[in-house]
Amino acid sequence: xxRRFYRCKLLQIFFFVGFVSxxxxxxxxxxxxxxxxxDRSDWPAVVSTSMVLANDTVRQxxxxxxxxxxxxxxxxxxxxxxAAQWAHDVRTWLxxxxxxxxxxxxQTNGDEPRRLDILVGDPAATWxxx
Numbered sequence: 001x002x003r004r005f006y007r008c009k010l011l012q013i014f015f016f017v018g019f020v021s022x023x024x025x026x027x028x029x030x031x032x033x034x035x036x037x038x039d040r041s042d043w044p045a046v047v048s049t050s051m052v053l054a055n056d057t058v059r060q061x062x063x064x065x066x067x068x069x070x071x072x073x074x075x076x077x078x079x080x081x082x083a084a085q086w087a088h089d090v091r092t093w094l095x096x097x098x099x100x101x102x103x104x105x106x107q108t109n110g111d112e113p114r115r116l117d118i119l120v121g122d123p124a125a126t127w128x129x130x
Contacts, residue, residue, distance in 0.1 A: 033121035040114035076117040078110040
C-alpha cells in the first residue's frame with residue numbers, strides 16, 4: 001500500500017515538473033525573437049557576395065540561423081514597389097547563403113521606405129503570425 005502511494009506521489013511530481021518546464025519553454029520561445037533593421041544606406045549599390053557578407057545585419061541573420069535548428073525570418077518592408085523589390089533581393093541573397101526560402105516571410109507593413117525591419121526567431125512563437 002505504501003508503495004502505491006509512493007508511485008502516485010512521484011507521478012504527480014512528474015506531471016507538475018513537466019508542466020512547469022513546458023511553460024518555461026513557451027515563455028522562452030516568445031522572448032527569443034531578434035529584431036534587426038537594415039537601412040538602405042547600408043545596402044551596397046553594386047551588390048556582390050563579398051559586399052552582402054560584409055553587412056553586419058546579414059552576418060547577424062546568418063549566425064542566428066546556423067545557431068538554431070528551427071527558425072523563421074520575417075522581413076517587413078514599406079508598401080511601395082522599390083521597397084518590395086529590395087526585400088525580395090535580400091530574401092534571394094539569404095536563400096543563396098543556404099537559408100531555406102520556406103522560412104522567410106516578406107510582409108508589407110514596414111514604417112519607413114528606406115528601412116527593412118527583420119525579425120528572426122522561433123516558429124512556434126506568436127510573433128510570426130502577426
